[in-house]
Amino acid sequence: MNIVVAIKHIPSIADDLPVSGNNVDFDSVDFVLNEFDEQSIEQAVLVKEAVGGTVTVVGVDLIEELDNILHLAIAKGADKAVKVTADEPGADSHMQAKWLSEAIKGLSPDIVFAGVQASNDLDGQIGPMIAAHLDMPYIGGVSSVEVADGTATVNKEFAGGVGAKYSVSLPMVVGVQAAAKPPRYAPISKVRQVAQTATIDTVEPSGDASSGLTFKKMAPPVATGHAEMIDGSPKEVAAKIVELLKSKGLA
Amino acid sequence: MSNDILVITEHMDGKFSDVSFELVGKAKELASALGGQAVAVVVGGGVDANVFASDATIHIDDAALGQFNPEAYGKVIEALVKEKSPRLVMFGWTATGMDLAAWLSAKLGVPCAAYVKEIGSDLMMGCQAYGGKLMAEVAPEGDMAIAACLAGSFPAEAGQGSTAATATASPVDLGSLKVKFVEAIKPEGGDVDITSQTKLVSVGRGIGGKENIELAEELAQALDAALSCSRPVVDAGWLPRTRQVGKSGLKVKPKMYLMLGISGAPEHLEGMKSAELIIAVNTDKKAPIFNVAHYGATADLFEVAEAMLELL
Structure with missing residues (x-):
């Protein structure tokens, strides 16, 4: 079974996001793995553990720092890693999906996993676009996947615990909301070991696609309101919150 | 066109x-x-x-x-x-x-x-x-x-x-589909119904780990509130999905929504923005939640929670 995981390296939203011109200042932000891709990698490894096969992780190397992410994925159970060497930090989802599709095609996948969304999916997510390019069905918001006899059974979540179960003839693309189990931890020592021994295949970007969006402006949202800030030490903050709650009959 | x-x-x-x-x-x-x-x-x-x-x-x-x-x-x-x-x-x-x-x-x-x-x-x-x-x-x-x-x-x-x-009628033939609907999935029962609570203490990624849930639970109990959370907490397996507030979780409208370590992504706001009193504690002073909360504090949630417990 050929299991492929398409990942996205994205600007971290944990820190400030400086803007340059009409887009994020990609030179001065940290890039991290899309959080849903952690779930997606875990779900792929769970499927491999259940039915056997090979997990190949594929990503676009936007800032020449993807190796660490790929090593981590291998330490967590992936078997192979491929990077598309784009060196284009601002590549949008359409470009990445096209390049990834071209790279994935040659792997003859039975199932492709992608994170259900990423915080920088201004032009949509790569998962459904890869499905369109590879002419495979797509289901997103998935929280469990079981594979047997060329068919995947997936649970899709709508909201509030309501969902639906689907059966899909493979191949397909799955947009992972959450893996069936929380992502496993890979010890640093193992990641270091992988970094010394693993090979990462390299492919050139192939194919043209564009979001068709022109960025006119990028800025923090104009706040319509702001919280009344409670200043002071944690103890003072706690006292003021308790006082506030008591004054409203809530404590 | x-x-x-x-x-x-x-x-x-x-x-x-x-x-x-x-x-x-x-x-x-x-x-x-x-x-x-x-x-x-x-x-x-x-x-x-x-x-x-x-x-x-x-x-x-x-x-x-x-x-x-x-x-x-x-x-x-x-x-x-x-x-x-x-x-x-x-x-x-x-x-x-x-x-x-x-x-x-x-x-x-x-x-x-x-x-x-x-x-x-x-x-x-x-x-x-x-x-x-x-x-x-x-x-x-x-x-x-x-x-x-x-x-x-x-x-x-x-x-x-x-x-x-x-x-x-359908403009295309839908005879040979690869995707088949099998059955609907209903929410798991048996847990607290966070949509019917008047007070919620809600934790986000900032809670850091499963071992810290107890502190938040203790604070919730002291306030006679239930404990809810944002999506990453559920995905990490720290709380069950029945406690999740937001787009892929439940929509809540409590009288009090005390948020510890939740930054306020649009997906979370969809689930709680009509709460009557929103108080947010977060270490990131630029967290989007401060544009939505009524009261906010840039502080360590653990220190604030422990200090609140002493006062309650």
């Missing part, structure tokens, strides 16, 4: 979601500025489609469309969009819309904007991305565009009406 706006509505158990009315209302405003029609598209049966204020409503029903099926719905919508050549196709950035909008964009080579919160009559779109930290203004190129809009961006009332729907 026309100047029509197609709105892909969504429904479940015979009821349209609020976002459908929000999009139809916005489509009417845009269509009137562009000189086109606002057309509501209803895919699937078991629903009264005569409920929109649209200029026209197309109702496509077929046995294969009885339940949401991204493959079948995708094929139907693709065929309809090709036939109508609208100026804009609007989806909700929802569990169903997210399966279709980007797929259709890649399939047809038409620009797509996601996380859309604002649309101007020139079709400039405001997208709230990067976890709500940045707002991008984007202009789609070409004669057709797709917008996947965040729920709650436009007023729903403007989309409510009684336009009589025109029923049509």
Whole structure:
């Protein structure tokens, strides 16, 4: 079974996001793995553990720092890693999906996993676009996947615990909301070991696609309101919150 | 090409979601500025489609469309969009819309904007991305565009009406689908119902680990509140899905919503923004939640929680 995981390296939203011109200042932000891709990698490894096969992780190397992410994925159970060497930090989802599709095609996948969304999916997510390019069905918001006899059974979540179960003839693309189990931890020592021994295949970007969006402006949202800030030490903050709650009959 | 706006509505158990009315209302405003029609598209049966204020409503029903099926719905919508050549196709950035909008964009080579919160009559779109930290203004190129809009961006009332729907058969053959709906999944029972609580203490990624849930639970008990959380906490396995507030979780409207370590991504705000009193404690002074909360503090949640416990 050929299991492929398409990942996205994205600007971290944990820190400030400086803007340059009409887009994020990609030179001065940290890039991290899309959080849903952690779930997606875990779900792929769970499927491999259940039915056997090979997990190949594929990503676009936007800032020449993807190796660490790929090593981590291998330490967590992936078997192979491929990077598309784009060196284009601002590549949008359409470009990445096209390049990834071209790279994935040659792997003859039975199932492709992608994170259900990423915080920088201004032009949509790569998962459904890869499905369109590879002419495979797509289901997103998935929280469990079981594979047997060329068919995947997936649970899709709508909201509030309501969902639906689907059966899909493979191949397909799955947009992972959450893996069936929380992502496993890979010890640093193992990641270091992988970094010394693993090979990462390299492919050139192939194919043209564009979001068709022109960025006119990028800025923090104009706040319509702001919280009344409670200043002071944690103890003072706690006292003021308790006082506030008591004054409203809530404590 | 026309100047029509197609709105892909969504429904479940015979009821349209609020976002459908929000999009139809916005489509009417845009269509009137562009000189086109606002057309509501209803895919699937078991629903009264005569409920929109649209200029026209197309109702496509077929046995294969009885339940949401991204493959079948995708094929139907693709065929309809090709036939109508609208100026804009609007989806909700929802569990169903997210399966279709980007797929259709890649399939047809038409620009797509996601996380859309604002649309101007020139079709400039405001997208709230990067976890709500940045707002991008984007202009789609070409004669057709797709917008996947965040729920709650436009007023729903403007989309409510009684336009009589025109029923049509599926424009494509749905005979050999790879995706088959098996069954509906109902919420797990047996846990606290966070939607019926008057007070919630809600924890986010900032809680750091499962071992710290106890402290939050203790604070919730001291306040006679229930414990809820944002999505990453559930995905990490620290709390069950029944406690999740937000777009993919539950919508809550408590009298008190005390947030510890939740930054306030748009997905979370969808689930709690109408709480009566929102207090947020977060170490990131630029966290988007401070634009929504009534009271906020830039502080370590553990120190604040422990100090509150001493006072309660």
